[in-house]
Amino acid sequence: MDKVMRLTTERGVVLFSKSSCCLCYAVKILFQELGVTPTIHEIDQDPEGREMERALMRLGCKAPVPAVFIGGKLVGSTNEVMSLHLGGGLIPLLRPYQALC
Amino acid sequence: MSSPSTELTRRMAIYEQFHHISRWADTFNGDNSPNIGSSTIVPADVRLKNKAECIPCEQVEPSISDQETNKPTDKIQRRLAQNREAARKSRMRKKAYVQQLESSRLKLAQLEQELERARQQGIHIASASDAGYFGLSGTVNSGITSFEMEYGHWVEEQNRLICELRTAVQAHITDIELHILVESGLNHYYNLFRMKADAAKADVFYLISGIWRTSAERFFHWIGGFRPSALLSVMLNLVVVPQIEPLIDQQHLEVCNLRQSSQQAEDALSQGVEKLQQSLAESVASDLCSGNYGAQMVAAIDKLEALENFVSQADHLRQQTLQQMARILTTRQAARGLLAMGEYFHRLRALSSLSAARP
Numbered sequence: 001m002d003k004v005m006r007l008t009t010e011r012g013v014v015l016f017s018k019s020s021c022c023l024c025y026a027v028k029i030l031f032q033e034l035g036v037t038p039t040i041h042e043i044d045q046d047p048e049g050r051e052m053e054r055a056l057m058r059l060g061c062k063a064p065v066p067a068v069f070i071g072g073k074l075v076g077s078t079n080e081v082m083s084l085h086l087g088g089g090l091i092p093l094l095r096p097y098q099a100l101c
Numbered sequence: 102m103s104s105p106s107t108e109l110t111r112r113m114a115i116y117e118q119f120h121h122i123s124r125w126a127d128t129f130n131g132d133n134s135p136n137i138g139s140s141t142i143v144p145a146d147v148r149l150k151n152k153a154e155c156i157p158c159e160q161v162e163p164s165i166s167d168q169e170t171n172k173p174t175d176k177i178q179r180r181l182a183q184n185r186e187a188a189r190k191s192r193m194r195k196k197a198y199v200q201q202l203e204s205s206r207l208k209l210a211q212l213e214q215e216l217e218r219a220r221q222q223g224i225h226i227a228s229a230s231d232a233g234y235f236g237l238s239g240t241v242n243s244g245i246t247s248f249e250m251e252y253g254h255w256v257e258e259q260n261r262l263i264c265e266l267r268t269a270v271q272a273h274i275t276d277i278e279l280h281i282l283v284e285s286g287l288n289h290y291y292n293l294f295r296m297k298a299d300a301a302k303a304d305v306f307y308l309i310s311g312i313w314r315t316s317a318e319r320f321f322h323w324i325g326g327f328r329p330s331a332l333l334s335v336m337l338n339l340v341v342v343p344q345i346e347p348l349i350d351q352q353h354l355e356v357c358n359l360r361q362s363s364q365q366a367e368d369a370l371s372q373g374v375e376k377l378q379q380s381l382a383e384s385v386a387s388d389l390c391s392g393n394y395g396a397q398m399v400a401a402i403d404k405l406e407a408l409e410n411f412v413s414q415a416d417h418l419r420q421q422t423l424q425q426m427a428r429i430l431t432t433r434q435a436a437r438g439l440l441a442m443g444e445y446f447h448r449l450r451a452l453s454s455l456s457a458a459r460p
Contacts, residue, residue, distance in 0.1 A: 020380075022374070023407065030369035
């Protein structure tokens with residue numbers, strides 16, 4: 001889907017979310033803690049939301065939200081983000097986008 | 102067979118049988134089972150013997166002329182034979198009854214033991230008066246009862262694995278063999294996470310309440326299980342301080358980083374759960390004055406799936422922590438780490454029993 005492809009290639013950290021999804025909220029909090037402000041797209045508030053959901057699933061996400069892209073590349077859902085973080089691989093990916101404190 | 106004398110002897114025989122039964126079968130007041138039991142247990146050869154002993158009676162019965170001429174002796178003989186018969190049958194029944202009592206006693210002892218074990222683990226024992234596990238419709242949630250049983254077995258297996266690991270560490274076995282034991286220990290935890298996932302589907306509130314764990318373990322619970330960063334702190338103290346298998350600086354740094362990452366992930370998930378709690382409360386509380394709650398319940402039930410996801414994420418975090426520790430540590434250090442963990446939880450369980458037993 002064009003819209004999704006365009007959004008994922010945006011610079012920085014992109015998070016597809018739903019306003020009602022608390023797990024998405026948790027991922028948001030994690031990025032904040034790591035000093036990153038992701039670009040958040042709430043697909044339940046988007047008129048093309050359903051199509052976006054399908055497109056995200058086709059890209060390989062088990063659940064459409066939360067879906068995290070860093071520098072245009074798909075990282076995955078909550079599982080993948082957590083595994084990456086505990087393995088020490090998330091922070092290096094975020095470094096270019098971390099807010100200067 | 103209806104002549105007065107046979108009637109009399111038969112009645113006497115029956116009376117004697119009842120007399121025997123009433124003496125030792127008082128506890129089975131309305132219950133006919135000892136008698137039924139004895140008749141099924143009585144072996145085939147005894148039955149044949151019965152028939153054999155009946156033969157003298159049958160031989161005597163038809164000849165009325167004999168009866169009249171040898172009246173007293175015949176009567177006595179018959180009565181004696183029937184008495185013997187009744188006594189033998191009575192002994193057989195008594196034997197069967199005693200056997201049944203013995204096996205019931207054994208079964209009772211076994212059940213008491215299981216109950217005690219379950220109580221020690223703080224498992225919620227549903228009693229007849231307890232609405233908890235029987236729900237509104239009176240049905241038992243089989244997913245939860247089977248989880249409780251499986252968890253009991255899990256704890257037993259855990260104790261066994263820890264013993265095996267302890268012996269192995271003290272016996273200085275090869276690293277390869279030790280590695281296999283460490284993998285078994287880790288897989289045992291991963292099995293628990295799988296079991297918990299099934300239980301969460303059956304009843305997420307039950308799982309997250311930690312009621313299936315002992316009280317002290319529950320005190321330290323975070324989203325349905327142990328808090329990974331807390332466990333890492335315990336491990337750091339236990340592995341570094343004794344100096345037996347000290348961590349080198351690089352390892353120490355990695356474990357500290359792991360602990361920090363875990364703390365950050367835990368904070369994020371905790372805040373997510375809090376938000377879900379608020380959202381769920383709002384669902385349940387919406388339109389309280391209207392009196393009907395159908396739509397509100399449906400909205401609330403949808404959120405239960407979200408809660409299940411959080412429990413799944415928490416267990417995923419636990420699994421990742423264990424895997425990362427296994428990666429950072431050497432086999433020997435990992436073995437000691439698992440032993441330390443096992444001992445830690447064992448002590449928490451013991452603390453629960455002590456707390457419950459305080460005067």
